[in-house]
Amino acid sequence: MDSLTIKVGFSAFQEIRKHGFDASKIKTILGASGGPKWLMLSKIDRVILEKIIPKIENPIHLIASSIGVWRFLCYPQRDPVAAIEEFEHEYIEQNFSIESSKSEISNHLRLMLDLMCNDSELESIIHHPSFRTHILTSKAHHFLESEFNPILIIGLLGSMTANTFDRRLLRYFFSRGLFFDAREGPLIKNNTEIPTYAIPLSKDNLKDAVIASSAIPIFMEGIKNIEGAPSGVYRDGGIIDYHMDFLPVDNDHYALYPHFFDCLKPGWFDKSLIWRTVQKRNLDRTIFICPSEKFIAKLPGAKVPDRSDFQQLSNTERIKRWHSVVLACDELAEDLSDILDRGTLPKIMKSF
Numbered sequence: 164m165d166s167l168t169i170k171v172g173f174s175a176f177q178e179i180r181k182h183g184f185d186a187s188k189i190k191t192i193l194g195a196s197g198g199p200k201w202l203m204l205s206k207i208d209r210v211i212l213e214k215i216i217p218k219i220e221n222p223i224h225l226i227a228s229s230i231g232v233w234r235f236l237c238y239p240q241r242d243p244v245a246a247i248e249e250f251e252h253e254y255i256e257q258n259f260s261i262e263s264s265k266s267e268i269s270n271h272l273r274l275m276l277d278l279m280c281n282d283s284e285l286e287s288i289i290h291h292p293s294f295r296t297h298i299l300t301s302k303a304h305h306f307l308e309s310e311f312n313p314i315l316i317i318g319l320l321g322s323m324t325a326n327t328f329d330r331r332l333l334r335y336f337f338s339r340g341l342f343f344d345a346r347e348g349p350l351i352k353n354n355t356e357i358p359t360y361a362i363p364l365s366k367d368n369l370k371d372a373v374i375a376s377s378a379i380p381i382f383m384e385g386i387k388n389i390e391g392a393p394s395g396v397y398r399d400g401g402i403i404d405y406h407m408d409f410l411p412v413d414n415d416h417y418a419l420y421p422h423f424f425d426c427l428k429p430g431w432f433d434k435s436l437i438w439r440t441v442q443k444r445n446l447d448r449t450i451f452i453c454p455s456e457k458f459i460a461k462l463p464g465a466k467v468p469d470r471s472d473f474q475q476l477s478n479t480e481r482i483k484r485w486h487s488v489v490l491a492c493d494e495l496a497e498d499l500s501d502i503l504d505r506g507t508l509p510k511i512m513k514s515f
Contacts, residue, residue: 164498166458168425169512172447175417176514184508186218189450190416191350194231196401196431199468200423201230202489203454205251206496207421208234212243214503215419216293226350226411228299228400232376233279239291240284250279255485258478265310269384272374285366295344296364298372299400299407302340303385308396315380322402326432330439331356333430339403340392342372350411357403362392376400402431408441412448422453423467446515454495463487 171179192211216223216238225235237246259271280288288296306318322336338358343349345363364372368390375386375397385396408429412418427441428434459467463484472481502508 164502164507164511166455166494166498167502168453168455169502169508170425170451170515171512172443172449172451172515174414175448175450176512179509179512183506186215186503187220188415188417189215189219189223189419190221191224191226191412191418192235193407193411193418193420193449194225194227194235195406195420195422196229196231196399196404197423198230198470199254199472199485201234202251202255202468202485203423203492203495204234204421205247205489206492207452207499208237208247209244210496210499210503211419211421212238212247214500219293221416222295222347223293224295224297224344224347224350224411226297226299226407227376228404228407229377232298232373232400235294235296236280236288236373239288239294239296241287246279251489253278255482255489265382265384268382269374269378272377272383273370276370276373280370282366285369288369289344289364289366295347296369297344297350298342298364298369298376299404300340300342300372300375300397301400301402301404302338302360302393303396303398304336304338307336307380307398308385310384312381319380323432326430327436330429330433333403333432334358337398337403340372340375340389340397340400342368342392351409360393362389365391368392372397399431405429405431405433406441408445410445410447414448416448418449420449420451422451424459425453425456427451443515449515450512451515452499454492458494462491 225238227235237243237250240246253275306314309315322333325332334357338360340360341349341351342362342364349361351359371386371389378385378398380398385398387396388394389397406427429441433439468485468488
C-alpha cells in the first residue's frame, strides 16, 4: 500500500499488534486546519463513513478547527456522502479574487455555509444520536480584537515572536474558545498550556462558531460576541490548534486522525519552527492516516493543494488541478478500504 502512511501511538500500537484493530474502540475523530489541503481527505472521509462509522456503537466525538470543522459538518447530515460531494464541488468551484475585502470573503463563507446547512441540517448536527460536534476557535485579546490591519499585524507579530520562545506565551494573546456538545461535556479541560473557554454548542451559535474557526486574521473578519460565549472577538481555531496538541480520548479508546501529510504542528505559528511538533504523549491513543510522500509526488504539481494556488494559478488552472487531485485520491480510498476489508492494519502500521 504505497499510497498511505499509517502511524499509531505507542499504547494503541501495542494493543493493535497484539489483539488486532477493533474499529468499535474509536471514540474521537480529529480534523485539522489547512484550507485546500482538505481535498486530500474527501475520499478518505467517504471510506470512514461507509466502513468505520457503522461499527462504532458509542458516541463519536468530532473535534476540529477551521476547514476540519467544515468536513465534519457533513458527517451528521442525513446523507453525509452527498454532503461531502456537494461541499467538495462548491469548494473547488469557488471564484473570488485574492484581493477581495474581508467582508467579501466572510460573506462568501456565510453563503456557502447556508447552502450546506439549512435549519433541518443544523438540528441534525446538534442533536445527532451518534455524533458529538466540537469546534475549536481562538478568542483574541487586546490588539488582536482590532480589524484595522496595521494594528492587527502588530498583535500577530507579537504573538508569533512570543510563541517562538514558548508556546505557553500565546495565552497573553489568545485563549481557546471550545464550542462543545453539551450532552457529553468538553473534551479539553482548562488545564492545558492555553486557557480554554468551554461554550455549549447550540443551534443559535453553531454557524458563528464555524465561521469564527475559519476566520483567518487579516483576510477575514473575526466574529464578535457569539451567542452563549464570553464577549469578545473569535478567530481562526488553527492559530492555537492548527494540528492539535492534546489527548482527546481516554485509555480505553482510540482517536482516528486522517491528515493531509506526515507533519504535525501544534499551532499556526509553529509551521516554520522545525523543533516544535505535537508531543508524542498526546498521540498515544491515535491512529494517524495520511497520503504517503510517494503518492504526493505523483499529484499535479507534486504537492498538496494549498492557498498559494489562488495566487500562482489562474482560476481555471486551479479548478482543473484541484479536480485532478481529488480524482487521484480515489487510490487513497481504495487502499484504505482494502486495509479495512482484509484486516491488514496491524501488519502495515508504524509506531510514532
